[in-house]
């Protein structure tokens with residue numbers, strides 16, 4: 001069995017897909033996906049996201065503000081209040097994205113630091129988004145003791161030097177369908193070096209559908225394509241990759257109840 005460690009189930013275009021959320025989850029379960037972590041991007045939309053997924057035992061939530069959605073100062077009190085919910089197993093996604101935004105660096109940095117403090121306070125792991133902001137991301141993680149709550153750098157596309165620094169802080173690295181892209185040779189080399197016991201897999205759906213689904217709306221069922229690709233890349237069996245990344249998921253997000261009843 002496998003896990004989609006990062007998806008945005010409330011952002012899927014169900015009309016375009018011609019499917020309901022029930023269908024999307026059923027399709028994924030048929031592809032051996034046993035758990036879904038549905039990731040929040042704004043505090044305003046969090047309550048409705050939670051409502052959409054609340055009936056599903058195999059879906060967990062995170063709570064936080066995406067760096068590109070952080071328009072103003074982080075409302076840390078509100079974050080704490082919302083993130084205290086039982087279904088919330090992680091804080092984020094938070095982080096820094098300098099690729100798409102040149103003028104909000106300071107707002108992003110303050111918000112990121114605020115999320116780390118809340119994660120430490122609530123003892124829930126962090127989901128970190130980082131793009132074109134390697135040094136600042138690591139600096140803020142260190143300055144705010146991100147190693148205490150731990151977490152994951154999700155949809156990782158940076159270099160090995162950064163991966164190594166995050167691994168040294170005890171963090172996990174999550175890989176999305178980007179690794180299957182033809183031009184992703186640098187990332188493929190990085191993935192070969194990530195230790196198996198720190199690796200997670202995700203879709204980040206509805207964005208970034210993996211080969212052979214490129215151009216389509218990404219959905220959690222496609223995390224299986226990511227798993228097959230990485231198993232190949234690492235020269236191990238699909239089964240071994242599935243087992244290890246699933247164990248990793250439950251070790252990191254230890255508030256999630258294991259579907260198969262095992263304890264990691």
Ligand SMILES: [Zn+2]
Nearest residue numbers: 093129154155
């Ligand atoms: Zn992200």
Ligand SMILES: [Zn+2]
Nearest residue numbers: 006039093204
């Ligand atoms: Zn995301």
